[in-house]
Each structure stands twice: as C-alpha cells, then as structure tokens.
Amino acid sequence: MSVRLSSAVTDLIIILLCIFASASSLAYETTLTISGLNSSGQQVDVTLNRSELEKLPQTTLTTHLPWIKGQAEFEGVKLTTLLRAYQLKPTQVLMSALNDYSASSSWKHISKYEPIIAIKKNNQYLKIRDYGPYWLVFSIDKYPELGQRKNLAKMVWQLETIKAE
Structure with missing residues (x-):
C-alpha cells in the first residue's frame, strides 16, 4: 500500500x-513600448503586445542578413506605419533591446529605407533566442549600402522600446 x-x-x-x-x-x-510627443505636443506612452502589433498593416521583406544563413522572409509592421499610427514624426528614433543595447536612427534614414519591426521569420514567430520577439530589419538586398557596419548596428533585435525624439 x-x-x-x-x-x-x-x-x-x-x-x-x-x-x-x-x-x-x-x-x-514580451511587449514593445513606444513613447514620444505626438503632433499635438502630447506625450504618448503605449505598450503593445504581439497581437496588437499584428492588427496594424503588415509588410513582408525578404533579405540576406549577416547573422542568419541564407535569405529569409520577415513579416511585421513598418516602423513608419507604427509611428504614424500614434501621430509621432520624430527627428530621431532611439531603439533599445532587452539586453540594454540601443541604437538611434534619424527619421530621414527610417523614411528612406522603411525598416520593419519583424514579428516572424520564414512564417515562424521570432523567439528571444533567435533575435525576437521583435527585430528591426532593413533590406540589405534592396539597399546594399545598409550592409555597412554603421547601418547594421541600427538593426536592433530583441527590441523592447522605441523613443521618438
């Protein structure tokens, strides 16, 4: 017994x-936090989860990146679309990662190259262990100049916060 x-x-x-x-x-x-002053001068502080990001218009971008093998297809929302959704049109955008890495980019750079906040790679949701859950991705295939070190540094993976300044 x-x-x-x-x-x-x-x-x-x-x-x-x-x-x-x-x-x-x-x-x-994991969430993505966006902050900054909108076009009316009011402070915007928004925290979005993946399903909320997926409700915004999605874009597909296919490119090679130095951190992955071969070409990959990324899905997500354009950074310009996300910022415009909250009426943010900054001169600079500061992006920070879960590991406290940060990089900034000018609005001119973002408008010209239209990076996406990738949520999926090759139809699979990004995980923290493989650059996710959110990764700011630019197309090196479309714009080879983005393969320069100074531009690669702007592709923040494990993206956690975006500050529109």
Missing part, C-alpha cells in the same frame, strides 16, 4: 510541475 501511495504522490507532483511550467511559460509575454 505504501508503494502505491508513494507512486500516486510522485504522479501528482509531476502533474503539478507540468501545470506550473505551462502556466509560467504562458504568463511571460
């Missing part, structure tokens, strides 16, 4: 651990 009870307790502990692991993995959701 004690062996049966011990087995039942072990099974119960395993079930509880599985439930806890599933619940905790679902609870963690």
Whole structure:
C-alpha cells in the first residue's frame, strides 16, 4: 500500500510541475513600448503586445542578413506605419533591446529605407533566442549600402522600446 501511495504522490507532483511550467511559460509575454510627443505636443506612452502589433498593416521583406544563413522572409509592421499610427514624426528614433543595447536612427534614414519591426521569420514567430520577439530589419538586398557596419548596428533585435525624439 505504501508503494502505491508513494507512486500516486510522485504522479501528482509531476502533474503539478507540468501545470506550473505551462502556466509560467504562458504568463511571460514580451511587449514593445513606444513613447514620444505626438503632433499635438502630447506625450504618448503605449505598450503593445504581439497581437496588437499584428492588427496594424503588415509588410513582408525578404533579405540576406549577416547573422542568419541564407535569405529569409520577415513579416511585421513598418516602423513608419507604427509611428504614424500614434501621430509621432520624430527627428530621431532611439531603439533599445532587452539586453540594454540601443541604437538611434534619424527619421530621414527610417523614411528612406522603411525598416520593419519583424514579428516572424520564414512564417515562424521570432523567439528571444533567435533575435525576437521583435527585430528591426532593413533590406540589405534592396539597399546594399545598409550592409555597412554603421547601418547594421541600427538593426536592433530583441527590441523592447522605441523613443521618438
């Protein structure tokens, strides 16, 4: 009888651990925070999750990047579209990553090259371990000059915040 009870307790502990692991993995959701002054001079502070970003018009961009093997197709929202949705037209945009890396880009640069905030690569959602969940991607195939080191540094992966200044 004690062996049966011990087995039942072990099974119960395993079930509880599985439930806890599933619940905790679902609870963690990364977001993207956007801030800046809108065209009316009012402060905008918005935090979006992936499904909210997906409600904005989506764009597909196919390119080679030095960090991945071969050409990849990225899906996401254009940074210009996202900023315009909140009436933000900055002169500079500061982007920060989960690991505290940051890079800035001028509005002129962003308008010219129209990077996207990629949510998917090759039809798969980006994960933190593979540059996600959000990655600012420019098309090196369309604009070879973006392959220069100074421009590659603007492709912030694990993007967490965007400050329109």
